[in-house]
Amino acid sequence: MKKNFILSVLMVVGGMTASAQTYLNPNAPVEERVKDALGRMTTHEKIKLLHAQSKFTSAGVPRLGIRQLNMDDGPHGVREELEWNTWSPARWTNDSIVAFPSLTCLASTWNRDLSQAYGNAVSEEFAFRGKDIMLGPGVNIQRTPLNGRAFEYMGEDPFLAGEMVVPYIQSAQKNGVACCLKHFVLNDQETDRFGVNVNISERAMNEIYLAPFKRAVEKANVWTIMGSYNMWKGVHCCHNDELLNGILKKDWGWDGALVSDWGGTTNTMEAAMGGLDIEMGTYTDGKTKESDFGYDDYYLGNAFEKLIKEGKVPMSVLDEKASRVLRTIFRTAMNPQKVIGNQCSEAHYDVCRQIGEEGIVLLKNEKNILPLDIAKYKKYSNILVVGENATRSLTQGGGSSELKTLHDDSPLDALKRRYETMIDYAQGYYSGRAMYDHVDKLDPVKQAELKAEALEKAKSCDLIIFIGGLNKNTRQDCENGDRESYDLPYGQNELIAELAKIQKNIVVVTFGGNPYAMPWLKDVAGVVHCWYLGSEAGKSLVNVLSGVVNPSGKLPVTFAQKYEDYPYVKFGAEAYPGVNKQVYYKEDIFVGYRHFATNNVKPLFPFGYGLSYTTFAYGKPTVEKTGDAVTVSVTVTNTGKVAGKEVAQVYVTYPQMEQARPVKELKAFAKTPLLDPGESETLRMTIPMDDLAVYDEEGRGWDIAEGMYTFSVGTNVNDIKGKADVQIDM
Numbered sequence: 001m002k003k004n005f006i007l008s009v010l011m012v013v014g015g016m017t018a019s020a021q022t023y024l025n026p027n028a029p030v031e032e033r034v035k036d037a038l039g040r041m042t043t044h045e046k047i048k049l050l051h052a053q054s055k056f057t058s059a060g061v062p063r064l065g066i067r068q069l070n071m072d073d074g075p076h077g078v079r080e081e082l083e084w085n086t087w088s089p090a091r092w093t094n095d096s097i098v099a100f101p102s103l104t105c106l107a108s109t110w111n112r113d114l115s116q117a118y119g120n121a122v123s124e125e126f127a128f129r130g131k132d133i134m135l136g137p138g139v140n141i142q143r144t145p146l147n148g149r150a151f152e153y154m155g156e157d158p159f160l161a162g163e164m165v166v167p168y169i170q171s172a173q174k175n176g177v178a179c180c181l182k183h184f185v186l187n188d189q190e191t192d193r194f195g196v197n198v199n200i201s202e203r204a205m206n207e208i209y210l211a212p213f214k215r216a217v218e219k220a221n222v223w224t225i226m227g228s229y230n231m232w233k234g235v236h237c238c239h240n241d242e243l244l245n246g247i248l249k250k251d252w253g254w255d256g257a258l259v260s261d262w263g264g265t266t267n268t269m270e271a272a273m274g275g276l277d278i279e280m281g282t283y284t285d286g287k288t289k290e291s292d293f294g295y296d297d298y299y300l301g302n303a304f305e306k307l308i309k310e311g312k313v314p315m316s317v318l319d320e321k322a323s324r325v326l327r328t329i330f331r332t333a334m335n336p337q338k339v340i341g342n343q344c345s346e347a348h349y350d351v352c353r354q355i356g357e358e359g360i361v362l363l364k365n366e367k368n369i370l371p372l373d374i375a376k377y378k379k380y381s382n383i384l385v386v387g388e389n390a391t392r393s394l395t396q397g398g399g400s401s402e403l404k405t406l407h408d409d410s411p412l413d414a415l416k417r418r419y420e421t422m423i424d425y426a427q428g429y430y431s432g433r434a435m436y437d438h439v440d441k442l443d444p445v446k447q448a449e450l451k452a453e454a455l456e457k458a459k460s461c462d463l464i465i466f467i468g469g470l471n472k473n474t475r476q477d478c479e480n481g482d483r484e485s486y487d488l489p490y491g492q493n494e495l496i497a498e499l500a501k502i503q504k505n506i507v508v509v510t511f512g513g514n515p516y517a518m519p520w521l522k523d524v525a526g527v528v529h530c531w532y533l534g535s536e537a538g539k540s541l542v543n544v545l546s547g548v549v550n551p552s553g554k555l556p557v558t559f560a561q562k563y564e565d566y567p568y569v570k571f572g573a574e575a576y577p578g579v580n581k582q583v584y585y586k587e588d589i590f591v592g593y594r595h596f597a598t599n600n601v602k603p604l605f606p607f608g609y610g611l612s613y614t615t616f617a618y619g620k621p622t623v624e625k626t627g628d629a630v631t632v633s634v635t636v637t638n639t640g641k642v643a644g645k646e647v648a649q650v651y652v653t654y655p656q657m658e659q660a661r662p663v664k665e666l667k668a669f670a671k672t673p674l675l676d677p678g679e680s681e682t683l684r685m686t687i688p689m690d691d692l693a694v695y696d697e698e699g700r701g702w703d704i705a706e707g708m709y710t711f712s713v714g715t716n717v718n719d720i721k722g723k724a725d726v727q728i729d730m
């Protein structure tokens, strides 16, 4: 009797404790935890949630046992630890990680399963490092090939970027790590990024620039989003009421937390009322040194608390922001399903290597110079490798995405392992240090000596593999500045042209997040573009060069023959990079291939392009309209001699409309599994009717036009293998 009494008292107390502290009950629904926690907090504690307490953390509520949020860049791996209050490395000895390939490379795979694997692996590294939010991925549109950060994004097409980012986010968040999708929105250039105001039509804004973000919100419910530095309609995007409260939170129904870019907040009232939830990285505000500026001095710190206390901003605004932050904490830091993760596991290196192998794009392969199967190509007894990127660490530099890796496999090392004693090397050029906001002055004498050495060695080799391209130096693929030219830097064009005169068997391999001009294209036998491949660069590249892997990457951007061919260039500086910090997107929705295909401008390599070591035949496509979707089916057969994968791409041509439309727009794609010679696969690609809607500026909404639609199935935007029409009536 007594025993039972004690037991029931314990149960009541236990029960009371559990219900009284719902926010600590990991099994309670997140919304109940949020409500309960909020009800226990003081105004000051709520304010504390809304801004940084160090370079990369924001506070929790220690008194209540609510954890802080640990954030880190992103997006290709976990950034090294920095000091609590400065940008200096903390010099930890346990924070070396795997660098995964750049997001451009992931987009180039056109393989949703690899995106899922990427999100899973990278978030496991974040989790193991104790992080709750990874600052990435990025889906800004590659409007210009000069964009210093294009390598962190997923190309020029909103559908491809949106489709490829969704599995990444889903798998990362399944592990209890929030993605922070960036940079919302229109951060499409680095020149004047802190203040440029983007002038754009509503149609282009909705159909092109917002579209991948919207997909990530609707299909993956991304938990956090980072505002961008630039302005839209004269207001900074980190606290732009129309953009954040209007479009993102109200129209799209997004329930996550909006994180500012580091130093992207400029005004307390705007930050309070304009939809910002967590302010990070602020320290200017008239103070001369970072250390003069305390975290309570943030715009959403003391100054915001004063507005609340004086009744100038209603408590509901503070509660709304605090709820969004609490929701993020319960989804991540206090999520019972959050994984422990691991760092530098074999599985992660495998994912890294595979994404690299499938993202590499074979652009030219004259007389089948590739693959360099050593057993078959015995004649290459003396291979000369030329170029700085054969040995340079391309995980260094670039800005916030720089990584400290446990190990990097360089192309030269991997080539030496595969081809043993046959490899000689000449650097050919040099580029200086990869330092943020600093460009080394290069010595022309040293440059000439390196070139002369390479040309001399070229005379006695049988094959040249040139390994160059861009790098992560300032004014190349690096944050806070765009490239200065569409050409390859450091004299590479001249060097390649001269090498090609000496040796016709020359394969040019380039790294870089952007397209570039190839004035020497007709003089070289092969061209391979690698984006950035991360820690397993050497293995991925050599597996493709040697034929262990058959390339299947397809360009997520158009390579123009010359810079002037990009759609905005003819509109002058107003269209890029802007005049007096005003930039006008005058090409409107005709970005990338939408312009090249519609205006018949012949690219060097079209969007969606990429060669294989085998060939594929396409059957006649069929289109079926069922309910609220259209399904396009096509059979792809491997007609060559080696196994390979192919990406079928579906482009729609709309019925005649009042407003000009591109002649082709990507609406579906699918990648075959590895097909053996002679093997076929029927791909079925379903396009929900909503994906066919176009933005109507007058009605300020989405419309589905009635009429005859053409669905073209191709191996790239310019190589259409078959078409089928379907009438759409609503």
Ligand code: BGC
Pocket: 073, 074, 135, 182, 261, 262, 400
């Ligand atoms: C970048 C962000 C980055 C942040 C923190 C900013 O300069 O624009 O992408 O996440 O720094 O490093």
